[in-house]
Amino acid sequence: MQGLLWTAAMLAVLPLVAIVTHIVGSGFAALSTSLFFKSPAPAGVSGGGMANGIAGTLLLVAMASVIGLPFGIGAGLFLAERAGTRLARITRFIADVLSGLPSIVLGIVAWELIVRPSGQFSAIAGGVALGALMLPLVARATEEMVRLVPNALRESALALGYSQWRTSLTVVLRTALPGVLTAVLVALARVAGETAPLLFTALGNAYWSLNPTEPIAALPLQIFSYAQSPYDDQRAQAWAGAFLLLVLIAGLSLIARLVVRARQRLLRAGPSRTDAS
Amino acid sequence: MRVDLTGAGATFPYPLYARWFNEYAQETNVRVNYQSIGSGGGIRQVLANTVDFGATDVPMSDADLERSRTPIIHVPMVLGAVGITYNLPEITRPLRLSGEVIAAVFLGTITRWNDPRLVALNPDATLPDRELLVVHRADGSGTSYIFSDYLTAVSAAWAAGPGRGREVLFPVGIGGKGNEGVAGQVKQMPGSLGYLEVVYARQNRLPVAHIQNRAGRFVSPMPYEVASAATSVVDAQSSAKDLRISLVNAPGPQSYPIASFTWLLIAPDAIGPRKTAQLVAFVRWALADQNNAASTLGYVALPGSLADIVLDRLEQATTTPPRP
Amino acid sequence: MPETPADRAYRGYTTLSAIAIPALVCVLAVLIARAALPALAADSGVSVIGRTWDVGRGQFGLLPALVGTLTTSFFALCIAAPLGLGAAVVAAELAPRPLRAPLAFLLDLLAAIPSVVYGLWALAVVVPLLRTRVMPALADAFPNAALVAGPQYGPSMLAAVLVLAIMILPYISAVAREVLLAVPRTQRDAALALGATRWEMIRDAVLPYARTGLIGGVMLGLGRALGETMAVTMVIGNRHTLPTSLFEPGYTLSSLLANEFGEASAEGHVSALMAAACLLLGVTLLVNGLAQWLVWRTQHGRIGDHRGAD
Numbered sequence: 001m002q003g004l005l006w007t008a009a010m011l012a013v014l015p016l017v018a019i020v021t022h023i024v025g026s027g028f029a030a031l032s033t034s035l036f037f038k039s040p041a042p043a044g045v046s047g048g049g050m051a052n053g054i055a056g057t058l059l060l061v062a063m064a065s066v067i068g069l070p071f072g073i074g075a076g077l078f079l080a081e082r083a084g085t086r087l088a089r090i091t092r093f094i095a096d097v098l099s100g101l102p103s104i105v106l107g108i109v110a111w112e113l114i115v116r117p118s119g120q121f122s123a124i125a126g127g128v129a130l131g132a133l134m135l136p137l138v139a140r141a142t143e144e145m146v147r148l149v150p151n152a153l154r155e156s157a158l159a160l161g162y163s164q165w166r167t168s169l170t171v172v173l174r175t176a177l178p179g180v181l182t183a184v185l186v187a188l189a190r191v192a193g194e195t196a197p198l199l200f201t202a203l204g205n206a207y208w209s210l211n212p213t214e215p216i217a218a219l220p221l222q223i224f225s226y227a228q229s230p231y232d233d234q235r236a237q238a239w240a241g242a243f244l245l246l247v248l249i250a251g252l253s254l255i256a257r258l259v260v261r262a263r264q265r266l267l268r269a270g271p272s273r274t275d276a277s
Numbered sequence: 278m279r280v281d282l283t284g285a286g287a288t289f290p291y292p293l294y295a296r297w298f299n300e301y302a303q304e305t306n307v308r309v310n311y312q313s314i315g316s317g318g319g320i321r322q323v324l325a326n327t328v329d330f331g332a333t334d335v336p337m338s339d340a341d342l343e344r345s346r347t348p349i350i351h352v353p354m355v356l357g358a359v360g361i362t363y364n365l366p367e368i369t370r371p372l373r374l375s376g377e378v379i380a381a382v383f384l385g386t387i388t389r390w391n392d393p394r395l396v397a398l399n400p401d402a403t404l405p406d407r408e409l410l411v412v413h414r415a416d417g418s419g420t421s422y423i424f425s426d427y428l429t430a431v432s433a434a435w436a437a438g439p440g441r442g443r444e445v446l447f448p449v450g451i452g453g454k455g456n457e458g459v460a461g462q463v464k465q466m467p468g469s470l471g472y473l474e475v476v477y478a479r480q481n482r483l484p485v486a487h488i489q490n491r492a493g494r495f496v497s498p499m500p501y502e503v504a505s506a507a508t509s510v511v512d513a514q515s516s517a518k519d520l521r522i523s524l525v526n527a528p529g530p531q532s533y534p535i536a537s538f539t540w541l542l543i544a545p546d547a548i549g550p551r552k553t554a555q556l557v558a559f560v561r562w563a564l565a566d567q568n569n570a571a572s573t574l575g576y577v578a579l580p581g582s583l584a585d586i587v588l589d590r591l592e593q594a595t596t597t598p599p600r601p
Numbered sequence: 602m603p604e605t606p607a608d609r610a611y612r613g614y615t616t617l618s619a620i621a622i623p624a625l626v627c628v629l630a631v632l633i634a635r636a637a638l639p640a641l642a643a644d645s646g647v648s649v650i651g652r653t654w655d656v657g658r659g660q661f662g663l664l665p666a667l668v669g670t671l672t673t674s675f676f677a678l679c680i681a682a683p684l685g686l687g688a689a690v691v692a693a694e695l696a697p698r699p700l701r702a703p704l705a706f707l708l709d710l711l712a713a714i715p716s717v718v719y720g721l722w723a724l725a726v727v728v729p730l731l732r733t734r735v736m737p738a739l740a741d742a743f744p745n746a747a748l749v750a751g752p753q754y755g756p757s758m759l760a761a762v763l764v765l766a767i768m769i770l771p772y773i774s775a776v777a778r779e780v781l782l783a784v785p786r787t788q789r790d791a792a793l794a795l796g797a798t799r800w801e802m803i804r805d806a807v808l809p810y811a812r813t814g815l816i817g818g819v820m821l822g823l824g825r826a827l828g829e830t831m832a833v834t835m836v837i838g839n840r841h842t843l844p845t846s847l848f849e850p851g852y853t854l855s856s857l858l859a860n861e862f863g864e865a866s867a868e869g870h871v872s873a874l875m876a877a878a879c880l881l882l883g884v885t886l887l888v889n890g891l892a893q894w895l896v897w898r899t900q901h902g903r904i905g906d907h908r909g910a911d
Contacts, residue, residue, distance in 0.1 A: 001800050001804075002799075002800055005687045005691050005695060006691060007687070008683060008684045008686070008687025008691070009687055009691035009696075011684050012684045012685060012688035012708065012770050012771075012774060013688070013704075013707055013708070013711075015767040016707055016711045018722075019711075019714065019719070019722050020710075022725070022726060023718065023722070071617075073618075074614050074618025074619070075615070075619045075621065077615045077618075078616060082615075087616070087619055087620070088619065090623060091619045091620075091622050091623060093894075094623045095622050097886065097889045097890050098622065098625065098626055100821060100825060100828075100885070100889040100892075101882070101889065102829070102830060102855055102881060102882075102885055103828075104828075104855055104859060104878075105629060105828075105878060105882055108633060108858065108875070108878050109629050109632050111862070112632050112633075112636055113632070119322065119327035120322070120327050120328075121312070135622060135625065136622055139618075139619075139622065163607060163608055164604065164605075164608040164611065165611030168611065189713075190713065190715075193715030193716075193717070193718070194715065194716075195715070195716065195830075195831045196855070199859055200862045200863040203312065203314065203863070206313075207310065209310075214310070220717045223717050223718065223721060224720070225455075225457070227717070227720060227721040227724055227725075227835060228457060228458045228461050228724065228835065229457045230457055230460035230461040230477065230480075231480070231481070239721070242717075242718040242721055242722075245718060246714065246718065249710075249713045250713070253706075253709065253710060254706070257706065315863070315864045317865075317866045318863070318864060318866065320866070321866045408752045409752075410754050415839035415860050416860050416861065416863075416864055417656065417861070417864045418864075439655075439657075440657060440658075441657075442656070443657075443864075444656035444861075445655075446656075446657070446841065447840075448842075450840065450850075451754050451756050451838035451839060451850040452838065452839030452840060452850070452860075453839075454834075465728075465729065466732065466755060469754075
């Protein structure tokens, strides 16, 4: 029986190994300076790049953060501080359900709210869709990190005369900050890789554009369209883009894990140790 | 980055428009931003006046034109052709097809390459006994419109069945996204056959079939044959009110049967005289095509006589005095 | 210290932020349902049991897409569930301690790879493999089976099933692993004290205790599979017909939305697509809600209670 289980585990890990090797192999080979600094060349002409997609993704994630971060961190604080209340339980449950829903639905909502009335595709619509996607991820991540801070710290601050909000923000959150930041970065990386919500909101753009009211290119959109392209150099660029995303996500995930483990060790050692950060 | 004109619409001419707008910006400093979101999107945005111009492979219907608050002019910019591309390593000479046979393939009644009807058209080739895999479009497109327009004209079974439209219910085959998607699929699948804009086949070194035209000759979509289709149809319909003319199944011995205009949509009253003048100037520059962008990319420029007609009509339509 | 106005403001801010999440789901549901309302009219052409999706003629039969979504997800689950659960047991119980964290990290990484990257890989590796080796082999092995009949395109229901299985596997195993780790030591110690072997302990003491949560984990995988869009769109072949064979191309609700939403202009088309979105949303809300409920129940008494290190 144990053998069967081990076989299952090996089979489970096998695709990962296959995918990562392929991405690293094909993607790394396709990296070039023009990938980072040039926008796509007209069809059939080689030498173009994904500069507009990289910039577009950065802008979209930044716009998404405007919605996702303030509300996400606020919700996370609420969930950590008022953990047993009914609202907290409902919100926690719904946040988990929400993060499991198909992301294309968020794109449809943004289309209905922004694209349809305004009559055009825009980066803002994409940013809104991604922001909604980010919200539950950031909330739960923040909650987990803030929870790591021992209650004793909060109580000491209150005993010293700090007001509630000051305790929460300048003492508790600040202590949890490294963990929160890395968890937030991981959520950002996940959002950066999303394609479906952008298909009919940000739409994509063959040119360089950072105008929020215009369609905008995005790395995952380019990967999607280049993957199905008949042009060999576009397909190579798709692999390079995939490589970039993989490095971003894997790198941040690894760092997040290490930071969390370090914070856990640090914070469990007692309140007197937290000044060390 | 300053943009002077915004447009949206057809994906078929996109490679050409991209190059034109690029060169035009370098020559005249007028920047044009074009989103290739499809003919349907282009029409919709022109009707909603959210762009300065639209582009479409599918002429607007009378109903759509009525809906518009201002007149919309269809300006043919370039000719395109829909080709049948295939991936059959076993044959060395171009495949020959007829309208009826193409319809039968896409209806699913011809399923193998050595079907007698295919063999009859290609007696010199040794067609293998293998499955014929069909590729069509998954997304709505002007290319599908032109292709289904042609099949409706040449096959009663097709007219009664899937019919003509930007989104057509194909009974068999897999759907690729965009012309690139179809080209990509055909390139990867031996034994497959699909329809796409000839430009994409050329750029990927995919073969295109020779198709039997109305006069009975097998014709390949070379520029001369495509231009012939245009001139013979326009000659036959010289009194047509506007230039929303279908070119499929054109008469004439040299005509390629699946040719089409692609149009720019301009609503002069909606965008005002300055932008109209800018657009007219661009059209004049593009139709002259001094740098031969069209033929380099595999499109067929409007023959000189036709370009003159188009420019005449455009100037007539845009220099009427403004409404009080 | 009594509550200052600043404290009230802070409380307001966090409460509002928390409310935003359920509010978002409500907005989602209401907007999509409202936009789909015209599809309920008798002459809209939209029908859940209709088999024909012909935009030009105004016929919007949702059955092929719906069946496609359900069948690809179901078959993917059949493959992914045993593998995911097995991997979870190994990662939580069987693997030597130093291997456990890296194994878990690897599986989590699989879950973090974006869908479009899976699609890229599947298109480049899985589909050609299917077309050149797997499909001919299957067709030869089962010459008369309807399930493996038909032209061997490559992009097909089978391709979608395989890609989905690979994609949902890490979700199942991540949740299953957490559930297994949450089983109290007392359970394990008691079994071991009674003389059970490692596997017997797992089988008799751990698994039954965690069963509800494991089922929840599997359902979470199902929920993901139902909603998966990009990778499926790239390999399923995009054909609007009820497939009878695994080799045939098909469609799913999410692929339908991905392909047609951008270009839809006619009102009837848009509301039909919204109806499809409604259907998709309804099914995934149901499955995910149920799954989360099951998982919560194992890990802690009350729904929504915090689960975790303390």
